[in-house]
Structures are given as C-alpha cells and as structure tokens.
Amino acid sequence: MPELPEVETTRRGIMGHLIDQKVTKINIHQPALRWPVEVNKLTKGIVGQPFSSVNRRGKYLLFENSNGTMLCHLGMSGSMRIVTNREPPRKHDHIEWRLENGAVMRFHDPRRFGCVLWIDTNVEQHKLLRDLGPEPLSSSFSGDYLYQRSRTRKQAVKTFIMDSKIVVGVGNIYASEALFLAGIHPARQAGRVSRQRYELLVQSIKLTLKKSIKSGGTTLRDFVNSSGEPGYFRQQLNVYEKYDQACVRCHSPIKRIVQGQRATYYCSRCQR
DNA sequence: ACTGGATCCTGACTGC
DNA sequence: TGCAGTCAGGATCCAG
Structure with a gap:
C-alpha cells in the first residue's frame, strides 16, 4: 500500500x-x-x-x-x-x-x-536505515546524482529508481507515473539513460510525489489516513492500472509488463 | 558489485 | 457455494 x-x-x-x-x-x-x-x-x-x-x-x-x-x-x-x-x-x-x-x-x-x-x-x-539513499524531495536528489549512480547499471530504469539504496520512497505506483511524465521507457537500461533525461526524471518524481501528498496519497484498495479517509491521488494517475486504456497524451493503449515481480504500466509511444 | 527470484501474509476477485 | 488460482502501495535475503 x-x-x-x-x-x-x-x-x-x-x-x-x-x-x-x-x-x-x-x-x-x-x-x-x-x-x-x-x-x-x-x-x-x-x-x-x-x-x-x-x-x-x-x-x-x-x-x-x-x-x-x-x-x-x-x-x-x-x-x-x-x-x-x-x-x-x-x-x-x-x-x-x-x-x-x-x-x-x-x-x-x-x-x-x-x-x-x-x-x-x-x-x-540502524541496519534498516544506514544504507538508504537520499530523500526524493531533498536537493541532494538530482539528475546528476541519478546519472552518476546509474553508469554501471544494466538493470531496468524502473527497478533502479525503486531501489531504496538509490533513492527512498519511490514505490510501484509512482515509479510508473514518473517514468510516464519523463517519457522514459521503464525497461530501458538505467546505464543508458542520458544525464538530461535523468534531470527530467528527477523533476517528474518530485512533482508526482508532491502532488500526491497534496491529495492525501493514493488509495487503490485499502489505504486510509489517520482519520480513516482515503487519499484522492488515484484520480490523477496517468498510467497505473490503466491497462488497454487510451494514453492521455497520444491515445494509444497503455501497456502492462511485469518487472521484478511487479506490474509496470506505460505508453509505448510516449516512452522510449 | 549487481541482479533476479523466492519469501513473508491476508483478502478480493475471477473462472470453473 | 466452493475451491483453486491470480493479484495486490514492500523490501529483505540469498544464490548465482
């Protein structure tokens, strides 16, 4: 959740x-x-x-x-x-x-x-905290940082940004959403994304997370806040759980693949 | 150093 | 109704 x-x-x-x-x-x-x-x-x-x-x-x-x-x-x-x-x-x-x-x-x-x-x-x-990457909303999380960390990586860029040693807090929903905003194909090798495109990806991650916080988060099934109410960011999702629906940008059908045992949603026309 | 797969657990849903 | 199978906002651990 x-x-x-x-x-x-x-x-x-x-x-x-x-x-x-x-x-x-x-x-x-x-x-x-x-x-x-x-x-x-x-x-x-x-x-x-x-x-x-x-x-x-x-x-x-x-x-x-x-x-x-x-x-x-x-x-x-x-x-x-x-x-x-x-x-x-x-x-x-x-x-x-x-x-x-x-x-x-x-x-x-x-x-x-x-x-x-x-x-x-x-x-x-503590073991659970000491190796964590930077906070995504902090200034130390930059395009240059992701670019440097990714040079040796053959891993897909989506699983790369979901690795908490690289950056914390980017889970399955927001990874798909941010890659869509940045126009990057989720299966592209992390080491083969340009510095300029990482700059855009970092901006997209920050924007997506900030907007979701403003809406009280995303409720897919059972998330509730401390008062028992759902979050409303689900209405602003572009690709997550939109399999076969028309892309909001180009109208081609949204694809679904599995990466690291998790579902990934993307537009094969907008994301390269 | 890096990567992918199995694993923990319950519940909702689908199809036979 | 029931039962089996699939799928879920995570992330550790371990084999290769």
Whole structure:
C-alpha cells in the first residue's frame, strides 16, 4: 500500500495527536509482524513517556522520545489511525497505543508485512536505515546524482529508481507515473539513460510525489489516513492500472509488463 | 558489485 | 457455494 506520499500523509495526520501526550499503555494483540515485536523492550521504551517528534525517513516512520526511537513501516497493507478509546478494535488492528488524553493510535495491517521496532541506539546507524539513499524531495536528489549512480547499471530504469539504496520512497505506483511524465521507457537500461533525461526524471518524481501528498496519497484498495479517509491521488494517475486504456497524451493503449515481480504500466509511444 | 527470484501474509476477485 | 488460482502501495535475503 503505502509509498512515500501515503506515509507522509499518515505522519502529518498522527503527529499532532501524539506530541507531548504520554503513552499510558501499549496493547500488542499480534506480535508476529514482519519481524517479531519485542514486547518487553518496546513497552519499557515508550510507556510513561510522550513522543517528542514524529519523523519520516523514506517509508519509515520514526517516533522519538527521550529513551530512543520507535520505528514503524506500513508494509503493503498497513495503516495508522487515531480513534477514541470507545471505538472497538477491528480485525487486524495488531497494536494500539493509549494516550493520556484518551486518544488511541491503532496499527492495522492485514498482510503483516509492516513492522514496529524499538531502537535505543543511534537510529541513523540502524541496519534498516544506514544504507538508504537520499530523500526524493531533498536537493541532494538530482539528475546528476541519478546519472552518476546509474553508469554501471544494466538493470531496468524502473527497478533502479525503486531501489531504496538509490533513492527512498519511490514505490510501484509512482515509479510508473514518473517514468510516464519523463517519457522514459521503464525497461530501458538505467546505464543508458542520458544525464538530461535523468534531470527530467528527477523533476517528474518530485512533482508526482508532491502532488500526491497534496491529495492525501493514493488509495487503490485499502489505504486510509489517520482519520480513516482515503487519499484522492488515484484520480490523477496517468498510467497505473490503466491497462488497454487510451494514453492521455497520444491515445494509444497503455501497456502492462511485469518487472521484478511487479506490474509496470506505460505508453509505448510516449516512452522510449 | 549487481541482479533476479523466492519469501513473508491476508483478502478480493475471477473462472470453473 | 466452493475451491483453486491470480493479484495486490514492500523490501529483505540469498544464490548465482
């Protein structure tokens, strides 16, 4: 489910409810997530403390308090909601955090590809974060950067930009969408894209992500924000899940291929 | 160093 | 109705 815009939408939605509110209790109904939740460690780290900030690195959410950092990933089907303490938990609400003002945050994740970890060492050096590429909306993510990193790569440009060691946060939807905007064929070898076209691709990635954040992200099946509402960027998608439909630019039918076990959508006339 | 494939899991949907 | 097969916003791990 969530790519960078959906995670950022979640972060903005939950942040105001959490800051300076002590966590009074944590209930872990299902610890078997992507990695087992370390119940004692996590409980000890967060109960009795308020979170001082909620940050994002790529698709990871980082909840900081004076003891350390709680790191969450929403995986494919995860969402984080703020509800009242009277709302009954739903199926697949695996973890809940109770706050002193009565609000409750719940982590919902049917497929359980997400994770919730407690880190009491330097977060930036954590195994899951230390090798991550730049943030796509930062100035260090430039056409020149992608051009330099790609020179030795024979991999397809689509899987290349989805590699979090290259750049974080570009998932399956936005990779297809950005390549369409930039007019680059998704199967083109990363090492055979010109500097000028990488410049355009970087602009397209930034634009696509920014516009999606403005719309509250993309809901295909089940993404909801912290208030339980869907995102509305789906209406602005040009190619994703548009197989056989007319390209908005040239009207030829949108193609679908599979790359790295993921569906890719593109226009064979507009993208070379 | 780099690449592709298998893998974790549940649910929605399709076709027989 | 039921059952099998396919497909999903991710990304680690491992073999080659």
